[in-house]
Amino acid sequence: MTTPKTGSKRNTPQKAAVKHALGEAKGFVSAQQLHQTLKNHGSTIGLATVYRTLADLAVAGEADSLQSKDSEVLYRACTTSHHHHLICRECGLTLEIEAEKLEKWADQVAKERGFSQPSHNIDIFGICAACQ
Amino acid sequence: MTTPKTGSKRNTPQKAAVKHALGEAKGFVSAQQLHQTLKNHGSTIGLATVYRTLADLAVAGEADSLQSKDSEVLYRACTTSHHHHLICRECGLTLEIEAEKLEKWADQVAKERGFSQPSHNIDIFGICAACQ
DNA sequence: GTCTTATTGAGAATGTTTGTCAATAAGCCC
DNA sequence: GGGCTTATTGACAAACATTCTCAATAAGAC
Ligand SMILES: [Zn+2]
Ligand SMILES: [Zn+2]
Ligand SMILES: [Zn+2]
Ligand SMILES: [Zn+2]
Secondary structure (H helix, E strand, C coil): CCCCCCCCCCCCHHHHHHHHHHHHCCCCEEHHHHHHHHHHCCCCCCHHHHHHHHHHHHHHCCEEEEECCCCCEEEEECCCCCCEEEEECCCCCEEEECCHHHHHHHHHHHHHCCCEEEEEEEEEEEECHHHC | CCCCCCCCCCCCHHHHHHHHHHHHCCCCEEHHHHHHHHHHCCCCCCHHHHHHHHHHHHHCCCEEEEECCCCCEEEEECCCCCCEEEEECCCCCEEEECCHHHHHHHHHHHHHCCCEEEEEEEEEEEECHHHC
């Protein structure tokens, strides 16, 4: 039996471009927005590729994803592992929040009620100082 | 100046049907699901009407809404005012969670960072005892 | 360079949600 | 009860984000 060669990932300029553009963005951005930005910078990247790359980044833990009010998925480059966000409803400015107590509380609540494999969605919104 | 007659709401069998069907549902359901259920019970209600009624209920605070993973909005009948949910990823079973400390913590975090008009999204997911 | 095959991009297809608009019927006054 | 006003309805058509399809391309290995 030979070692299967399937499942390998390839490095392409498109993926690098998406990664870079996501890093430049200030807050959460949608795939459509990122695609526009890339095209404005001269890239000919396809929309589907942006979607695919962002989804991959989210799975790999290199990006955080979030559902906006108008039914679109927003992405943001993230370095640290597990954390939450404080997001400005006006300008999209995003601050990372860490709360060890909160994590424990959420898992605790799930266990108390007999739920296994706990996970949670926690986001805080508001209007940032600059946007008041 | 006469009392304006605009803006009044009318009670229709369709609204009552949606309200009732939402009350019967065990956990969170989508507008499409609810529409199917209603049709299965013999109703000829239109899909748009289900969407409109659910949106109204959510605004009026009579229903809680939530974004599912597959980009659809889920609704649930709710009685008490502000609370959060513990939701089974398998069967949709939903328990209501109250945590006064949590509310204060979220608002506190926002204020500390200079954010006004704080709000938050907090949901806990897991696999319920029956679904293990 | 050659070969294999993951990846790309253009467009079609999907699925949810919203808009349009003529027809209907709630609430109200008589 | 019989009419009037207009909010509401339902069938259908957009609008919208996202996924799928597939021939063409190019990354990585030898
Ligand atoms: Zn701001
Ligand atoms: Zn957490
Ligand atoms: Zn369950
Ligand atoms: Zn709360």
